[in-house]
Amino acid sequence: MSDVSFGVHGKALLLSAKRIGVISENIANSNTPGYKAKDIPFKSIMAGSSSRLSLTQSSGSHISLISRSQMQFVVPNGPSLDGNTVDVESEKVKLLEATQKYSQALEFVSGSIKARLKVIKGD
């Protein structure tokens, strides 16, 4: 629905929310032995967003396309001895980036809703 109504901003909103979920998982597992940090490549997914087919997830247990095919492991700067590859500082920067992107996309979607309401109400 959002893909049609709000163009690229709806997609950006959903993707940033997904990315925030992945980053929060990395931060939560910063001390878990053997955990490998993950990320969603925002740019390449957005670039291919117009041609890619999407699946509807009606339940939380459904596997999304992003989690299967587009999630990538982060190349570690210096992995620790216990096999954990989370770099908390860079994850925090990524979180900031993703929240900014989310707010930005939300602002655009919100503006689009406001404009439509204006047209409907005629004032």
Add this chain to the structure above:
Amino acid sequence: MSLKSALIHSKSGMVAESARISAVSSNIANANSESSNKGGAYKAQKVLFSQVLDGVSGLKVLKVVGSVESQSPSSVKFSPGHPMADENGYVYGSNVNTVEEMTDLMSASRAYENNTLVVTSVKRLMNQTLRMGK
């Protein structure tokens, strides 16, 4: 909804880190406890956690899977006048390494703080989303 999954992950992280903090506080509190036999001496507790699939949310979340006793040797002190000394005059202390516990505490509390940071930003985004179009 991925913002909700961010909250679930942060919550699991905070629960696991606070379990670590409570194990550390128990170890530090018992660092100077003494016993009259080797088996009764306090052993430092170490919390184990790993990612477990949560059936409710369908996510792999961090869970405390148990705790183990530290295998390092207990301290032994020769003090025949001590009321808890055994027949040979030895008193057995804990095997807690206070320096190790303090670094563990710092690591756990920093990780906890990082999770609260995520919760704060996700909360702000959720509030913004609720006001969408107003």
